Every structure is written in C-alpha cells, then in structure tokens.
Amino acid sequence: MNDAGGVLPPHACPDMVSALEDDDVPLVYWDKVREYGIKILDGGSAILVIQFCPWCGTALPTSLRGERADELERQGFSPLAEDLPEEFRTGAWWRARGL
DSSP states (O other): OBOSTTOOOSOOOHHHHHHHHOTTSOEEEEGGGTEEEEEOOSSSOOEEEOSBOTTTOOBOOOOOHHHHHHHHHHTTOOTTOTTOOGGGGSTHHHHHTTO
C-alpha cells in the first residue's frame, strides 16, 4: 500500500514498486513521514518500520516522523490534529524543505 498519491517513493526498485501496488503484500510506504514498513496484521494500522529494501538490500531513506512532529509543533499543531495544513497530509512538506 502506497499513500504517496501517485508520486513514486524515494526508493522505487521494480520489486518494491510492485509490492507496494499489491494489496496482498503487507508492505506500506507512508509518504507523509517517508516510512517503509510491514503491516502488523492485528486489525490496526501499526507497522514494523524497515530500514532496507527486502528485495535489493538498498538502505531506505530515514523516517521523517520526528522532523514532521517538530515542524508541526513549531506551527502550533499536534501531529494528530484534524485541522493540519494540507501539505502535512502528504510528503509535500518534506519535499518543499528539500529533506
């Protein structure tokens, strides 16, 4: 599952792209925090973050979860707020900052 909204994730070897597009593979990419992970199949939304591509072994980009939370705090928002600026709902915020 890929939440990048049509944008290829930063690491996109052919096998990774194929897996992210296949709903039967529990691999996810969360663009808003630039995280790759394996879904924990317990009915929730938790993932086990991975640091290397399972197919080609390439190191994946580091998660920006902390940086996103810090930036939102600077702007007076909680990361869980429902009224977040639109850019923080996708990876637009980190792309705009060249991260």
